[in-house]
Amino acid sequence: MQRPLLKYRILPTARIGIDEVRSYIVRTFGWETWRETSAHLQETINHIRQFPESGHVPPELDGFIDERFRQAISGKNRIIYQVKDGTLYVHLVADTRRDLQALLQRIVLRLM
Template sequence: MSLSINILRGAEQDLNDLKKYLLREFSVGAWQNSYQLIKQGLAQISSFPESGSIPPELEHLGFSNYKQIIVGKNRIIYELNNAAIYVHIICDVRRDMPTLLNKRLFLS
């Protein structure tokens, strides 16, 4: 059974920022490859929402309803909530995650 995926505003902005960065610094091909991997990752979590791992930054805080998957050089952090998935973050794996999580999850 597939769950519906809701990409939250912050994650949409992440995707737009990633696109701008890859087009500016690399190429259209780099963006297309990254975007394809992200779409595949979203399809994976829709079909297998428990397949992700708990982000280490959240695990010690007891946030077991948040999961992540790594696709290419990007992390997709999502929340399992009843029959839906809420994507909070789509970012480069090298991003300062504690700061981003604080801004996105704890202050929202």
């Protein structure tokens, strides 16, 4: 029997990351590659919704604000998420080759 999927929410910071990934992929590889990447991201999110503990805590976020942030890899992208009160919150989607610390600093500065 299949486990029920958690409700989920893509936060604005993740939407910005998705837009950046889409822009890069479309510009560099074309729309077909973006469609495949987008489908793969959605498959990964659905997997996380069913098995939220399957991701691991990225070293950059270990112990961050006493919350349990996790990461799942989807192709060449990372999805940073948190499960809270029965809902999956997707905080960030970014290329795995990006410096996570620098990206987080940029996001914090953008939110101020």
